[in-house]
Amino acid sequence: MKLKIAIQKSGRLYDDSVKLLKECGIEFNNGVNRLRSEAINFPLEVLFLRDDDIPQYVADGVADLGIVGANVLGEKRKAVTAVEQLGFARCRLSIAVPAKDNYSGTGWLQGKRIATTYPVLLKTFLSEQGICADIHEISGSVEIAPGIGLADAICDLVSSGSTLFLNGLQEAEVVMRSEAILIARPDLPDLQQQLLNQLLFRIRAVKRSRKHKYILMNVPDEKIAQVTQLLPGIKSPTIMSLVKKGWSSLHTVVQEDDFWDIIENLKEQGAEGILVIPIEKMIV
Ligand code: PRT
Numbered sequence: 001m002k003l004k005i006a007i008q009k010s011g012r013l014y015d016d017s018v019k020l021l022k023e024c025g026i027e028f029n030n031g032v033n034r035l036r037s038e039a040i041n042f043p044l045e046v047l048f049l050r051d052d053d054i055p056q057y058v059a060d061g062v063a064d065l066g067i068v069g070a071n072v073l074g075e076k077r078k079a080v081t082a083v084e085q086l087g088f089a090r091c092r093l094s095i096a097v098p099a100k101d102n103y104s105g106t107g108w109l110q111g112k113r114i115a116t117t118y119p120v121l122l123k124t125f126l127s128e129q130g131i132c133a134d135i136h137e138i139s140g141s142v143e144i145a146p147g148i149g150l151a152d153a154i155c156d157l158v159s160s161g162s163t164l165f166l167n168g169l170q171e172a173e174v175v176m177r178s179e180a181i182l183i184a185r186p187d188l189p190d191l192q193q194q195l196l197n198q199l200l201f202r203i204r205a206v207k208r209s210r211k212h213k214y215i216l217m218n219v220p221d222e223k224i225a226q227v228t229q230l231l232p233g234i235k236s237p238t239i240m241s242l243v244k245k246g247w248s249s250l251h252t253v254v255q256e257d258d259f260w261d262i263i264e265n266l267k268e269q270g271a272e273g274i275l276v277i278p279i280e281k282m283i284v
């Protein structure tokens with residue numbers, strides 16, 4: 001009895017999908033041109049597929065699980081369960097119009113030709129907005145469509161925005177926000193469900209650890225109360241006396257985002273020798 005998980009064969013999801021499984025302690029070979037690989041130390045088989053095919057394979061039960069962008073899942077509309085957001089491959093599906101045009105709101109799109117590889121998501125968005133437009137489905141290089149006179153606007157994925165900029169386009173509307181998600185077939189048998197639970201436990205420990213850092217600092221004894229107050233959400237840090245009299249070492253776990261906000265205040269309160277250390281797994 002094992003779980004089969006489909007991940008992208010190559011592309012933007014590949015590296016982070018492999019990294020996540022490996023950080024979950026799962027060892028497998030992922031050499032080029034492999035179609036499948038058996039994990040050595042977990043009952044898991046990894047199938048390498050095109051991302052567009054993953055929802056169908058999971059819906060058909062050929063794979064039990066899959067990792068895809070929420071955008072692909074939204075477009076394909078297959079009968080699968082979204083299990084967990086994975087926090088990588090973040091992007092948005094956006095409508096973009098020529099930068100020189102004076103975009104004035106969704107009314108601008110009325111009657112326009114919009115090129116996209118996401119006709120289903122675009123159609124839903126436009127009808128929610130009460131806009132009637134002409135959707136041109138194309139299979140790639142969407143960003144050049146307005147420049148060659150194929151369309152007035154496009155609907156495509158954006159992350160940094162530089163592709164739009166280089167093609168003289170401006171982002172006009174966000175149709176959906178996306179990130180990689182773990183999907184499962186809906187009728188997962190009990191034993192596979194148990195394996196999925198084990199895998200999820202590990203995935204959540206990895207996700208949590210990515211957001212947190214272990215920090216250590218030396219603090220004058222009389223400042224321990226003030227410094228502790230600055231550390232958000234921490235009730236009881238570990239405090240150990242240093243050999244140097246009147247000083248202690250304070251250890252705690254903080255969310256990295258919070259940490260950067262308070263570092264100056266910590267230093268003002270006399271904290272010294274601040275070390276920030278990555279956490280490999282975090283189990284609560
Ligand atoms: O071969 P296969 O079909 O498996 O791969 P693919 O070519 O269809 O997909 P791939 O590898 O390009 O993307 C896989 C997934 O990564 C997408 O479905 C999204 O969920 C996610 N993702 C995240 C992105 C981007 N960011 C992204 N920026 N996918 C594509 N892009 C493209 C976008 O289409 C545009 O051409 O990058 C360009 C814009 O990027 P910026 O940074 O210039 O804005």
Ligand code: ZN
Nearest residue numbers: 050051052053
């Ligand atoms: Zn694809």
